[in-house]
Amino acid sequence: MSNKRTGIIREINGPIVTISMPGARNGEQVMIGEMGLFGEVISLKGDNALVQSYEPTEGIRPGGPVEGLGWPLSVELGPGLLGSIFDGVQRPLEKIFDTAGDHIPRGLSLPSLDRVKEWRFQPSEGLECGTWINAGALLGTVQETRLIEHRIIVPAHFQRGELIELAPEGDYRLEDTIARIRTPQGQVRKLRLFHRWPVRTPRPYLRRDHGVAPLITGQRILDTFFPLLKGGKGAVPGPFGAGKTVVQQQIARWSNADIVIYVGCGERGNELVDVLETFPQLQDPYSGHKLMERTLLVANTSNMPVVAREASIYVGLTMAEYYRDQGYDVVMLADSTSRWAEALREVSGRLGQMPVEDGYPAYLASRLAALYERAGRVESFSCGKGSVSLIGAVSPPGGDFSEPVTAHTKEIIQTFWALSKELADARHYPAIDWVDSFSEHVDTAAEWWHKEIDPRWRARRGQALALLARDAELSRIVNLVGPEALSSAQRWELEGAALIKEGVLQQSALDPVDTFSSPEKQFALLDMVLTIIEKGAELIEIGIPVQELTALPMLARARRAKQTYDSEQVEQIGVMLEEFLQEFHDIRLEYAKFKEHAE
Numbered sequence: 066m067s068n069k070r071t072g073i074i075r076e077i078n079g080p081i082v083t084i085s086m087p088g089a090r091n092g093e094q095v096m097i098g099e100m101g102l103f104g105e106v107i108s109l110k111g112d113n114a115l116v117q118s119y120e121p122t123e124g125i126r127p128g129g130p131v132e133g134l135g136w137p138l139s140v141e142l143g144p145g146l147l148g149s150i151f152d153g154v155q156r157p158l159e160k161i162f163d164t165a166g167d168h169i170p171r172g173l174s175l176p177s178l179d180r181v182k183e184w185r186f187q188p189s190e191g192l193e194c195g196t197w198i199n200a201g202a203l204l205g206t207v208q209e210t211r212l213i214e215h216r217i218i219v220p221a222h223f224q225r226g227e228l229i230e231l232a233p234e235g236d237y238r239l240e241d242t243i244a245r246i247r248t249p250q251g252q253v254r255k256l257r258l259f260h261r262w263p264v265r266t267p268r269p270y271l272r273r274d275h276g277v278a279p280l281i282t283g284q285r286i287l288d289t290f291f292p293l294l295k296g297g298k299g300a301v302p303g304p305f306g307a308g309k310t311v312v313q314q315q316i317a318r319w320s321n322a323d324i325v326i327y328v329g330c331g332e333r334g335n336e337l338v339d340v341l342e343t344f345p346q347l348q349d350p351y352s353g354h355k356l357m358e359r360t361l362l363v364a365n366t367s368n369m370p371v372v373a374r375e376a377s378i379y380v381g382l383t384m385a386e387y388y389r390d391q392g393y394d395v396v397m398l399a400d401s402t403s404r405w406a407e408a409l410r411e412v413s414g415r416l417g418q419m420p421v422e423d424g425y426p427a428y429l430a431s432r433l434a435a436l437y438e439r440a441g442r443v444e445s446f447s448c449g450k451g452s453v454s455l456i457g458a459v460s461p462p463g464g465d466f467s468e469p470v471t472a473h474t475k476e477i478i479q480t481f482w483a484l485s486k487e488l489a490d491a492r493h494y495p496a497i498d499w500v501d502s503f504s505e506h507v508d509t510a511a512e513w514w515h516k517e518i519d520p521r522w523r524a525r526r527g528q529a530l531a532l533l534a535r536d537a538e539l540s541r542i543v544n545l546v547g548p549e550a551l552s553s554a555q556r557w558e559l560e561g562a563a564l565i566k567e568g569v570l571q572q573s574a575l576d577p578v579d580t581f582s583s584p585e586k587q588f589a590l591l592d593m594v595l596t597i598i599e600k601g602a603e604l605i606e607i608g609i610p611v612q613e614l615t616a617l618p619m620l621a622r623a624r625r626a627k628q629t630y631d632s633e634q635v636e637q638i639g640v641m642l643e644e645f646l647q648e649f650h651d652i653r654l655e656y657a658k659f660k661e662h663a664e
């Protein structure tokens with residue numbers, strides 16, 4: 066497959082280059098011009114092929130050389146991925162900065178993974194020479210970071226064969242042979258610590274499985290109200306500045322996935338700089354080590370054209386599937402899929418294809434679906450169950466959710482975290498709208514919550530959402546006829562809804578205590594707030610004026626409990642509730658006395 070071909074450049078149209086290269090194959094990776102720009106064949110037309118270039122094509126001229134590499138756009142998969150920062154075609158950004166400085170020279174070709182570093186390989190116990198093995202078989206392990214054991218598996222493009230050599234425990238470089246396999250036809254194949262995989266081909270697995278456990282993100286509006294299962298597909302749509310990137314970064318920082326892959330194809334360069342600067346500093350809340358020991362970043366640099374963003378999502382997904390195949394739960398964040406779709410639009414426009422909606426090609430929906438289809442929980446060939454959860458930000462122009470990318474995404478995903486401009490403007494963060502958002506995973510998540518945290522989870526969640534719906538109704542009345550039209554009970558309902566919003570839904574990413582909320586804390590806060598609302602309603606029913614309750618200083622304490630008590634101090638929330646109930650009890654006694662006097 067790796068027989069190189071040469072050809073020449075015919076024509077250049079922005080990132081689309083027409084070449085003539087006999088034998089070119091669709092999807093083949095090519096090097097364009099003297100500089101050797103990175104490109105990929107996207108269509109064949111007789112002797113000519115159309116190539117999309119992942120680097121700016123200025124200065125490239127017709128007649129210049131082209132080289133076909135004979136393989137499709139691929140990534141390297143092996144130890145050393147974790148902790149790395151790659152560009153959209155898996156070039157190692159840090160290494161590029163070291164060798165070339167801030168400005169990435171075009172046509173730079175560096176291996177994605179370190180070729181010099183040695184890794185301690187531990188062959189699989191009991192795996193004997195002479196054994197017949199299949200693709201997906203586990204050859205051994207490498208401790209990639211303190212947190213993650215890298216499982217070296219026979220790549221899927223290897224057919225069944227007889228193991229004729231397996232390296233003993235020792236230190237090996239990536240390109241060293243660690244196993245030899247003889248195929249039924251008698252050919253001998255060498256296996257190394259890494260292999261290549263074409264990014265547009267989903268990696269195979271034994272069978273698909275359904276999600277069973279929620280991805281815990283530590284964000285209350287996500288976990289408690291609109292859960293996503295491990296292996297699920299989620300979207301974070303929202304207008305500019307509403308908080309998409311913050312939501313994605315919070316998930317990257319706090320979620321209980323084994324591996325985090327963050328693909329930044331952000332609209333703003335400074336967002337990426339921020340990610341590149343802050344992530345390496347972060348601590349993993351679960352292990353206390355560096356978060357980068359289980360994280361890898363893909364960052365499209367601003368000097369790469371829009372079409373490169375298209376590739377970066379597949380690059381990220383392929384690495385995500387690779388760790389899934391090792392039995393890990395991976396979460397991949399893509400910020401944002403709108404940039405990916407824009408790349409499709411640009412390419413299809415330059416190819417002269419018929420635009421369908423807002424200039425997007427007719428295949429937008431099917432491409433989006435195929436992309437999200439790569440998420441899921443699966444039974445791997447040799448490492449048990451693993452999953453890829455895929456969470457894409459969507460940035461619709463003008464925040465209009467009816468535009469094609471948002472509308473199609475909504476049909477595909479299972480969990481929709483809709484960010485609202487109104488909430489963001491009111492500084493209600495995360496600005497996730499509880500009316501527009503949805504989760505199809507509530508039933509399965511409930512099983513987990515009921516078993517692990519509290520059997521009242523589902524009921525409590527429902528009560529909170531019902532009260533929020535009442536709040537919307539009552540607020541409309543207030544807007545029409547003023548607050549005087551409301552009964553005491555209704556005014557208490559409004560107060561209750563405010564308590565849910567402030568005490569539970571709002572959660573500042575910047576607050577050192579509240580930035581993460583364990584499931585236990587999430588439920589304790591929700592239960593406290595709802596109990597206060599219910600007990601207060603009972604007092605109002607016997608005639609206690611609503612002002613007496615709304616004036617209670619304890620209400621402010623309840624609103625602040627999320628910032629007062631961290632996830633280790635959940636009992637304190639219960640203690641506080643007891644004090645609250647005591648106060649209600651006192652009010653009730655006093656009122657009874659007062660009534661007795663009056664009679």
Ligand code: ADP
Nearest residue numbers: 305306307308309310311494495572573574575
């Ligand atoms: P987007 O990616 O949608 O354009 P950002 O994620 O960059 O928006 O958010 C814009 C700003 O909103 C942030 O810089 C921050 O000040 C604020 N913000 C958003 N979400 C939160 C949050 N959960 N906690 C605190 N501040 C937030």
Ligand code: MG
Nearest residue numbers: 309310331336
């Ligand atoms: Mg953003």
